[in-house]
Amino acid sequence: MADVTLRKLVKMYDQVQAVKGIDLEIKDKEFVVLVGPSGCGKSTTLRMIAGLEEISGGQILIDDDVVNDVPPKDRDIAMVFQNYALYPHMTVHENMSFGLRLKKFPKAEIAKRVGEAARILDITELLERKPKALSGGQRQRVAMGRAIVRNPKVFLFDEPLSNLDAKLRVQMRIEIKKVHQTVRTTTVYVTHDQIEAMTLADRVVVMNGGVIEQVGTPQELYHNPRTRFVAAFIGSPSMNFVPCRLESHADQLAVRISNEIAFFMPEQKAARYKKLSGDGQLLLGLRPEHLTDMRQHMEPGCVPFDAQLEVTEPMGMETFVYFKMNGADMCGRVNPNAGALDGGPLKMAADLNNMHLIDAKTGLVL
């Protein structure tokens, strides 16, 4: 059990900064997910915490001790690798107990811990098998077992589910969450999959290009993204962006998208955006679930518009519809009974209570 603190953490690879000075405080027992597109420096950050990469600048603290120069074996961490990195010539039991045997734990203690971890992960029958005789999901469990038996201060996961098929991934995701609820060890988890991040994390750290874009709970990131990058990265299908202008009409404020299309804002949004000058280049951000079919009783703040659909994707519970708004590609999420047809017209409504305005130049959410 431990806190982990990153201070101005930098990683250089031959003059190229892979991690550009990030600050992060991870609290005891917390499950933190680093998420971002491929190549944004997630693994590098994690491997610096593990001690597998040298730190080029800044500090890493585990429990208030600077561990920059502490080798991995003395950091009391455990790591689960993307390709599991199980020792192929050892049985599952030997794989899981390897660290303990090296540390000369008594046999009884080793047996107890391996048994306990195997029970948590439901791999008791596999203990005498070699990794080769295991399925992907089972190997994944063994790799987690190897981490659990060590009872370390911190768990590190580097894309542990990306080698599994979609169905197994969902299953193991829940499994990992359960394990964390049982074991409660501070966890840093790296993934490029925002759904994994949202479902697993106490707090999500969104990274992009070696810097942290935003840190927050999944709900915070979803409802109050601070940058366009976060707004687009979190949520699936991702948020729609369309260029717009602000217009004042008497005491009302409107977003004008084109000569034909303009939406009046609800009062609380108008109050928020009132001070913005009208001439800056702005983007209107709306999530697909806030572009719905027109219904009988719409909340105040929902404004109707006509859409000419290009493609529809019936998902069963809902239907995604794709259309253009002043040239920008948009995705909406409508009731399956709303009569959406490929190439057909649809009366839709935009829920401006959930709109975001983004400065197109800085990419900041206003």
Place this chain on the structure above:
Amino acid sequence: MVDMTAGQSAAVPRQIRKPKSPIARFFGRRSTIAFLMALPLILLIGVLVIYPAFYSLHLATLNKRMTEFRGFDNFSFLLFKKDAFWTVVYSSCLFAVSAVIFKAFIGFVVAHFVHNIPAKGQRKWRGMLLIPWVIPPAMSTLAWLWLFDSSYGALNWTLAKIGIGPIPWIGEPGWARFSVILVNVWFGAPFFMIMYLASLKSVPDALYEAADIDGATWWQKIRYITLPMMRNIIAITTLFSLIVTFANFDIVRVLTQGGPLDQTHLFATWAFEIGIRSGDIPLGASVSLFMVPILAIAAVFILRDINKRGNEA
């Protein structure tokens, strides 16, 4: 008319499939075709390997002038009457085992060094380290012969500078054995190095990282990760090298000619000595045939282990 044609054409495919003579079937089988394609090689092996093997078996049963059949007389003479035979058995085993151990050890250590050289410089080092192995051993052994020369050799000259020697490199049985082994190790270690290097490269880095995190020291990583992962390669190279080293001829032939006092003879050089130089071809053939059971036992042991472990990595 139309009906008939249709009926005929329908019958045709059946006709092609049905009557096939046993010979046609024999030649149609995949295994037969495979055998036929391998036949040239099989014939070549037959002519170059199997025929000489049986011919030497035949030779070994003759008397010295090759006029009479003597059964196993040559073999029993070697086993029970000729003391030099046991000296040769001893020095061959000593030579092969110690040379292979040193070659494997040096190859292993050097492979680790080369493995840790950054990729850019590695090619150059690999190439340079392979040089001993690509020079024809008869030639490089000649160079060693000059180095070893007790009066004019570079080794004794250098040792004399620091007040050691002179060492009778090939003049005294113990040193001569050492020198022969040294040259063989120098010649054979690069082969081990290159095989071990390839095998080292196939061990995923993530295993070492996992071991780092599990708390393994460098020695524990070698002991518990590298060696088990390289097990098969080590077994195969050891077996292969054991056989080749045991049957070595050129180094001893050039360096010591088996001397001093026949103490450095190996099976091959001794067989040559008896068979060609002393003109007792049947006895020489018997000597060389004694290598077969010894090598076969080594092969069985090591290959059995590979089969047992083969399907886990």
